[in-house]
Amino acid sequence: MTTTHSSQPDLSTETFSWGSIKWGVTADRFPGAPITVGEVVINPTKGHDIHTHPESDEVLHVIEGEGVQTVGDSREFAVKAGDSVYIPRGTEHSTFNTGWRQLRLIAIYSPGGAEAALQGAPDYRVIEPGAAPVWERAD
Template structure:
């Protein structure tokens, strides 16, 4: 199966956006989830966990700070990979001036459905693009 970014919806949050290209709910027979996460400059998401899935993050552009469990916060940049075991608290924050782009996977898939319950969640249909307003001053 071949999926293009314009063929999948975009999840929007106050910190950025996600396009899930492969999920068990959208690709027949898929057992994992694969998508691209974009965290806007000087933004990030709160610590959270995925009770039933391991997560792997691969940084494809930008730089940020990452937490995993009780370990110390550490810097991440393009080329880094982060493994987050199921049930482990974690967070990601963009420390750079450009978007922090991440490939994210859940194994097994399905944890992405919980994101729909977050405050302020909006989903754009396939083909629509988010626009971001910059606050000056």
């Protein structure tokens, strides 16, 4: 029987200086899956640098928190829970958390595979399933 389900406790967590990601659907986990889906958590006052996904469109759906988003030549625009953002492949974009709580997003790549580029980030770390990231307070 083919596996068609993933559960958060069974997924590793990819961490960065700005937050973390759990990928629930990838072609590695579900062979032949044409998309990638994951939950992204951006910590307060953090964000990620402007970047592109040359081969994938991206959809971001905000499930909690608030922040600012750029897409292409757009100025920063506010995003909050319930908002969705479409980013065409090859378009520069960034996301930044402006709130006091975590900014939680669902990220979808179509076609999947763009998540592999994150593994080359200098602050990339993987935490095994079942272990929680520890965020340290700067004094």
